[in-house]
Structure formats: structure tokens, C-alpha cells
Amino acid sequence: MQATAARAPGRGSSREFESTVLAVEPIMGDAILLTVGAPPSLVERLLPGQFFNVACRFPGSFDPLLRRPYSVYRADREKSSLTFLVRPFGRGSAWLAKRAPGETLDMLGPLGNWYAIPPRSQRLLMLAGGVGVAPLVMLSDDAAAQGLDIVFVMGAADEHGLLPASELRGSIEYLVATDDGSRGHRGLATEIISDYVAWADQIYACGPEPMYRTLRAVADPLRIHRRPKVQISVERGMACGLGACLGCVVETRRGMIASCVRGPVFDLDEVVI
Amino acid sequence: MQATAARAPGRGSSREFESTVLAVEPIMGDAILLTVGAPPSLVERLLPGQFFNVACRFPGSFDPLLRRPYSVYRADREKSSLTFLVRPFGRGSAWLAKRAPGETLDMLGPLGNWYAIPPRSQRLLMLAGGVGVAPLVMLSDDAAAQGLDIVFVMGAADEHGLLPASELRGSIEYLVATDDGSRGHRGLATEIISDYVAWADQIYACGPEPMYRTLRAVADPLRIHRRPKVQISVERGMACGLGACLGCVVETRRGMIASCVRGPVFDLDEVVI
Amino acid sequence: MSAVATPDVSVDLAPRNPRELRLRNPIIAASGCFGYGEEYAGVIDIQRLGAFVSKGITPERRSGNPMPRIVESPAGMLNAIGLQNPGIHGFVKKYPALWELWTVPAIVNISAETVEDYAMMAAILDEQPGLAGIEINVSCPNIARGGYCFGWDPEMSAEVTRAVRDVTTLPLIVKLSPGAADIISVALAVEEAGADAISLINTIVGMAIDVRARKPLLANHTGGVSGPAIKPIAVRMVYQTAAAVRVPVIGMGGIMSLGDALEFFLAGASAVQIGTAIFVDPGLPIRLIDELSRWLDNEGFASLDQIVGIANEGFRLGERHVLTAWEAAGA
């Protein structure tokens, strides 16, 4: 009768699993890297940009009620683990950021589509805004392992909010911008990408929506016939994560589309933002 | 705007304080002893039978909403700490039982009245049922320090549910009963108290209500002019702990009385149970 | 934890209807929380469910409300999806044929702003394969009555029920709105008008304000509250309604565990629907089927019937018992 009974094995669904927290390390100021165990078959098949809906409450408590989506920051196929980047912000993330190794988390996923690397792509530009860097780290890991050329540009409020260069593979060119100029370019990340827009054959972005609007304004005049393609990951509040509630829709040229199943990755030219 | 803001210093009330968890140790099967720091002036004045209303949820979560009352099991005036005995049962106690040293708890108290040791009392009989043992341990600590004679009788389902004898001062006579006979008398604790009822000049009890009814049935024929007096601690669900909501009343000969301020300790002869 | 549990948990939710609405178990996925079934087909064994109810279908295609459409609330959520759906014509092109291939009973939830539109949809559904029944959502504004909600008024709710009853022999569930001041009168009116069963509660109208932006958080301003927060209100309304009517009552509102589902059964529900919990815990409905059988077995009940309404004196006495005055006011 206790809600804790819901933790029993055999949760009745094929997409949920209990994962054990393996490590919690600080990163990017007040954020953390949270590493959890996951079934090998899952880690194996995971693609960059996919996410998990995590229950962020003590078992038996119904508040906060909804799961929170977190993109995978890094997948370690050898250790069969997943790492998430969590910035404590509101109730769910503050709870997550307080977890300790050995505790278990209730995960639903993997969910959503992914950043595609089309065949013959060789030059990738990645643009990260703040905590939006998470899925691009996994994408850059995979792309670097395939030997592709990567320029990774990140913007943050100040130097503390930047991803440490050591988190990216050595072959990656890493440029940064900060609002206060404490490191790299003073200003927006979108101000230092012009040269690379023409160079790239794919652009990947993850950050707040205003960044996408600026990106569009900066990149569009430099793109010819909408090339290179721009793949963005959108952030919407979610309930089900499975396309059932229609609470997470994104307005696109094809109508209102559930971002949890046919996103979170969209073609910038398709979405109305 | 975040509920966590409510944690800021200066909580606006004189009866609340943040305490730091100092130790968590297992006891009596699945229960724990939870030791927390408290202001010296508070620990100094605390009386046995008083309790604290503890917030049993992650800051920012509103579920479970209400504080849980816990009697003080032991007060250490030197270390300025309080120890509580918590049996994980439902949502609040399960949360409490998972706390770790260094975490903070939001306490409201001390609340309620206390077990009185009238002047000239010399022979005390204490009767504990299960987790109800908590306030009687503090009472026995105080009484033993005053050099009084104490017979402490405890009942539990089985030997794992019994208080270890080492938790009581050396001078105390400790008798036990278990439902399954795994230790001491097989049966109810009330079955082994007859000899001591006549001996005692005060009787103190804490346990479930059926125990009080049995105690009354056993003790009444042995008492003369309602002597020795029987002081019991009642358990009622609580909201405010301060006599304002009238949710915790006990029916007495004098009407419906708030057990949080004019209890939890009542004269057995006064209450209608 | 016995492997094989034997109690009879089947239930007929349309005993007055020759077509019956017989479910193998009383666990139903609620409207708007389970899409059209297919969304969960790869996640849980949907064929094991007692039944599922589709997202609400409307006369015309709707693209729904602007975003944001959902926001969390204490132990609950607010939604203002705005009935995004393909419309009755888009719906019948795809789903009846799909559902015909399934063994799980599929119930269609319908919403409209006029009595005629409800009847129009029901007439179309009557001819479709693969449908086990219709659930009428009366928590919709009645355009002819200046937008006053159908479900708040016994007569308006009955009118919709009658109009639908006239055009279809499909089992008919009427889903009540908790906004009605007097839920019992509405329940009695729709029973009289031909409802085979009554389900309740729909979401309760609520709102949240974005303090930083100084405006309502939902683009639609208000939304419906669902989840554990509304459970006590739902249990009370089921308790009141189940004692008042003779048709089966389907209870819902905040069910998150077996204990919650049992509260509804004991209050008088013959079946339960699971809504918001599916988002949080998709495996719950399937677990509930097993846990319910096991609980009945452990407690010595041979069938679900034996527990329906046993916490409800009015239900037991068959007395159309209405709560006493102070009870109903919640003093």
C-alpha cells in the first residue's frame, strides 16, 4: 500500500529501470556530473541527443510529481554507465544534485530522437549554450571517435560556467565566449561562429531558445540552399515522454509535434520559434 | 520564490530551529537512533515526555506535508544533543531513517507537557510497548540520576524489537516480555507487572492504546484510591503541535483536550480510551 | 507474492446494455493520458489492460492550445492541451481498424460544444468496428448556453446523454465534471437519460501564475488539475455518486498505487481509471492488475464485487444515501 511498494522489481514497463548512482562530481560552477549504471544493451544502442526522464523525489513522496528530462552527457560503453550534467535550478534538479553514490534512481528511457551525422559529413560545428552543452559532449565523443573534424563553440555567463577543455577529445577545436569576458570572446557564442558556418557541413546546437533565434539570424545569410543543415535540441516541459500527453509539442511547418518522440532534435528550418 | 528560501536563517518563529544530524545508529531491529544537535538552553530545560515536530521531507517538496511528532529518547546536556528513536513505518519515518550525519533537519519544539516525578516519589514503574519506549528512556535516565528505584518493563513482538539492556542505567531493574517468547516472558508486558503495581508510587507508560486498556484492567484492582497514579503518553496525529488546530484532541472527563499542549502525558484516570 | 492469483476481477460496466462492456479486470487507462494506445504499445503489455480510453475526439480536427500546455502543481499537474486531435473523421480513418486487431477493449472519449455534435460523433462511431464503448466528456462549454459547462448542470448533461443514447447501442459511459456543485443530481440525471456507467472525476479547473513574467503560466490561462492532489476530492465524489446511482461507477483522480485504487473500490467504484500516474510510472496499470488479484486473494475475497462499496454505508444499504449536511459541507 505504501508508495515504496512501487519500487519492487518488475515495474511493469520495458522502458523503466532502477539505476545505481556511481559518482557525483562538481563541474561548471554549481553543476554536477551524475554517473549512473545502466544495462549494457541500452548503453550500446544509445545515440547522442537522446534523454532520460528521471523521477526526482524520495520514494513515497508525490511532490514534485513529474519526471525531469536529462540528456546524456557521456555514455561509457565499457563501464556500462551514463553520465548526466545537472545544474541545480528548481526542485527536481536540486534533489538530483544531492544524490550520493549507492543510492538508486528511477529512470525512464532512452527517449527521443538524436543528432544525426549524415554519411559523408566531415566538418561539424557544435554550438553550446550553458547546460545545453550536455548532449553535444556525447555527440562530440562519438564524432571524434569516427575521426571527423569538430569545432566546438561554447557560451556561458562567465568562465565558471564553461565546460573545462579537458572534457573534450583532444582533436576538437574548442572556442569559448563569456558574457563578462572573463574567458575567451566577450559576448555571445553566436558572434564567433561566422567563419565556421561556411566551413561546416553540419551544425549542431543546444541551448536556450533565444540562442537559436540569434543563430538563425547569424547563420542564414551565410548558408546557401539551407546548407549546412542546423540540428537543434529544444527544451519543453514534459509529462509522459512517450508522445501520449501532447504537453511538449513544438510548432513546426508540419503542425504541433511532440518533442519527446519526434524531437528533441529538430531541423532549425522546420520549427517555428 | 523557491521553497528552499524558507530555510534561510531567521525563520520568524521562536520555536523552530535547524538541527544538524550528528549520528544515525541502528537499534531494535529496523529502527534507528537519530542524534541531532540542539541549542544548549533548550537541552538544559527539556523534560522527559516532551516531543518535537519534525519536517520529514526534502526542502522544496510539499509531500508529505505535515510534521511528525517524535518524543525525545535521550538528551545529552554535555554534548548539547538530542536523540530520537525512529521506527521506519510510513512516509515520514522512512524519510527520517534515511538521513545521514551532516544533513540538517527542521525541528519545532520542545512541545507538550511531561512525565512528572512528584516530590517524595521513590519507586517508579515504567511500562513500554514497542517504539513507545522512547520517552521512558529519557525519564529513566533522569530518575536514575536522582537515585530513584526503577523497574522498567518492556514488551515487543520478538526479541529484535526489545531495547538492549545496555541502553538503561545500571541501577534499573529491566524485565521483558515478547509475543513469541523469544526472550523473557511469553505474552504481554502487562502480564508481569502485578507485583510492581502495589510496590510503585508512580506508574509511567508509553505504548499503543490497547496496552493502556489492558494496563487499566490489570492495575485498577490493585490500586487503592487510584494510587499509584498512572501517567500515560497518548499518540494522536498532529498538524500544528501548538493547540491551534484541535486535530489532536483526547477525550477526557474535562472535555476534548489538545494532546499537543495539555498532553501527550495524561493521567490514565482522566482519559476516555 | 503467490504466482497464481485466482480471484475473479472481471467486471461488466454496462449491465443494462445487451452489448455489455465486460472487462477482464477493472484497470483502465484514462483519456488523454494514454494517447490512442499505440504510444504505450512498445512500453507495456497493453493487451492485458481492462480497457483504455482514447484521447478526447472532437467534431473537427484541433491543433490544441498554444504552449505551454502543462505545468506542475503541488503533487499534481495542470494541463491545457486543448484537445489536440485529428477530429472524428480523421480518427475513424485510422484507429477503429487498428483497434479491431487488438484484444484490449478500446473506448472512445468524445467532446463537443453542442448537443448535435455529440450525437453526430456518436452516430459515426456506432458504425465503426473495434470499439467497446463511448465515454462522453461533459466537461465542455455549451455554446448554446453561453459557454456554461455541460457537466455543471443536470439537465444539460442529461440532454447530451439522451442525444447520444438515441443514435448508438454502444455501451455509454458519461464522465462527470467535478465542477458541478451537486454531483449527485448530475449523476442521477445522466443515469435516467441512458448512461450505462458513470466515470468521474475529470480534472478540476485551476491555474498557476508565472511570478517573474507576471502572467498566467499556461498560454490558455487555466488548465485542469490532475494527480494525487485531487485524490481526496475524487474519492469523496465517487463515494457520494456510487451510493446514489445503480449503474456502475468508474473512479479516477490521483491513483498512484494499489492502496489508492482500493480506496476507490471501497468507496463504491466498480472499476478505476489511471491517468497522470501513467506519465510518472508507466508500468503502474499492469502492476495494479497483479497486485489487486494478490491482495484480494490474501484478504480472502473471491471476487472484486465483494469489496466494491464496503467502506460506504449508503452503497451497502442500496439506500441512495446522500452525505449528511455537515459532511457534505466538509466542516
Added chain:
Amino acid sequence: MSAVATPDVSVDLAPRNPRELRLRNPIIAASGCFGYGEEYAGVIDIQRLGAFVSKGITPERRSGNPMPRIVESPAGMLNAIGLQNPGIHGFVKKYPALWELWTVPAIVNISAETVEDYAMMAAILDEQPGLAGIEINVSCPNIARGGYCFGWDPEMSAEVTRAVRDVTTLPLIVKLSPGAADIISVALAVEEAGADAISLINTIVGMAIDVRARKPLLANHTGGVSGPAIKPIAVRMVYQTAAAVRVPVIGMGGIMSLGDALEFFLAGASAVQIGTAIFVDPGLPIRLIDELSRWLDNEGFASLDQIVGIANEGFRLGERHVLTAWEAAGA
């Protein structure tokens, strides 16, 4: 964190009444959650409060309902205290004289089962010292109308208001019941009948079943739900009501933080009451006074007035704006 915050947070809750109900700040302790003030006198600095409302007083002494009277619910609680109180005659012997010594305005909450009894109590209160106003609790069963709750019906609510208005010049707050299907009609009716202000919401009727004992958990069967769980419903009702009436609206229901209180102000409340939160966090009302001033200051507002209703288009336009159809139904 500035030490001295300057914004004007005072408010007159009875602008139509020559006697005024002027509070230094808009933070009020709610009825039933603050006893008679004295219970919290040693715990918080009660004299700093904008005001407090007493436990509900009835014509006769009541010993209240049997136990259990309270039970927790998800992010909330259910209570069925049953108005344990000394009755109007016992009340006037003690509290008016005590409160006269205090600087904090004291409001008396009254409950009765007949219109005559409400008026009888108000006439007695009219002669007492130490009272800043009366709050009429209309969430009570009307014995003359077979127990139908006064507060569910505009006419019945207005009748009580008129009867009380006729016998006292004290500032009069009418506290609405969320059980009314059409809260706006009730609000307009009591405004018309002479209410100086309107407060809402009272608790929502709910219930919980003890699955082990197979009966309702509360001895009274049902109780009133309060706390964060009901906040979205309360905010919505305040938003609707504040836009419809011209008298000040006092909002309450689940306020646990400054953010929650601001939701009510932005929705149109001129003051707020804190109920259940006091049990959980007794220092909250005092903290809110300081936090509110600081917030107004930081955001550049010179007075509380400037934020009342700014999230509410109908309120801003003075337009007696009723929610559009689909909004009101919570689609």
C-alpha cells in the same frame, strides 16, 4: 537583503465601510489555523501580522467531531474538526477583552445553520470591543434548505450577508465556498448584499478511506482539503472573482511561500490568508511580511496596489471579465 524596505504594503479591506478595515500589511492568519491568536503569542510576534481570523464561532458551544479529525493527503491535509468552540456566549466572555489589549486587528469567523443565527451572532459581536471585523463562513449546511450548503447558492449566501449587514456596522468579509459551481455569481450576490470584502477559498470537501479498516479514515467520513494541493484551484477562483467584483478580495489556499502569495496578489487578491502552512512553518506569516516588502522594493514597486491583479487582464480592464468558455471548463 536590504534592511529597510519602504514600499507601502498597507491595505484597507473595507473601502465601502466608514469604519474601515485597514491593515499595516496584507498577511492574515486564516480561520481555524491560528486558534484565537493566543496559541501563537509565544511563538511568533503576532502583533506584526496584518490581522488574524479566529477559529469559527457558532451559536452554541460545540465539542467538535469524534477523532480522528485530521489526516494527511498528498501535499495537503483533510480536516473535520467539527467547529469545536465555546459558542458565541463563551467566546465574548473571554476574547474581545483580551484582543482589545492587542494592536493586531482581530477578525471573528462565524458559522451557523440558519440565517437568524448568523444575525444573532453578528448583533452580539457588534457590541464587543477589540474586534476589527467579521468573516462569515458560508460553507455551512442550511438547515432550512435540507442541508444544502449556503455557499453553493448565490441567493442563500446573499441572504446571510444581508441579515448580518442589517445588524452590524463592523467590516464584513464573506468567505466563499469552493463547492459553488459558479463562484462568480455567489461573489456578485454577496457584494450586492453588503459584503465589504470577499475571502476565498475555504477547504474543498474530500475524503480518505482506511483500506485496512475498510472505512473512511475520518470519523466524520468527509473533511475539508487544504494546503498546497488546492492552490491551483484557489488561484483560479481568486482570478475569476477578483475580476468580477469591485470589493477587495482576500485570497487563500495552499500558500507556503512568497512566490505563492505573489500568485494570489497578481491574480487580483488585495490581501492573503495563511492557513495550513502555519502548522508546518509557523514563522511563515512573519517572514512573508518582510519578504514581500523586499520583493516589491527590488522589483521597483512603490506599493502593494501596483501589483494587485496585474496578471489578470479582466481585473486590469475593470471589465468584470469572466473566463472564456474553454478556459472555465479547464480543457
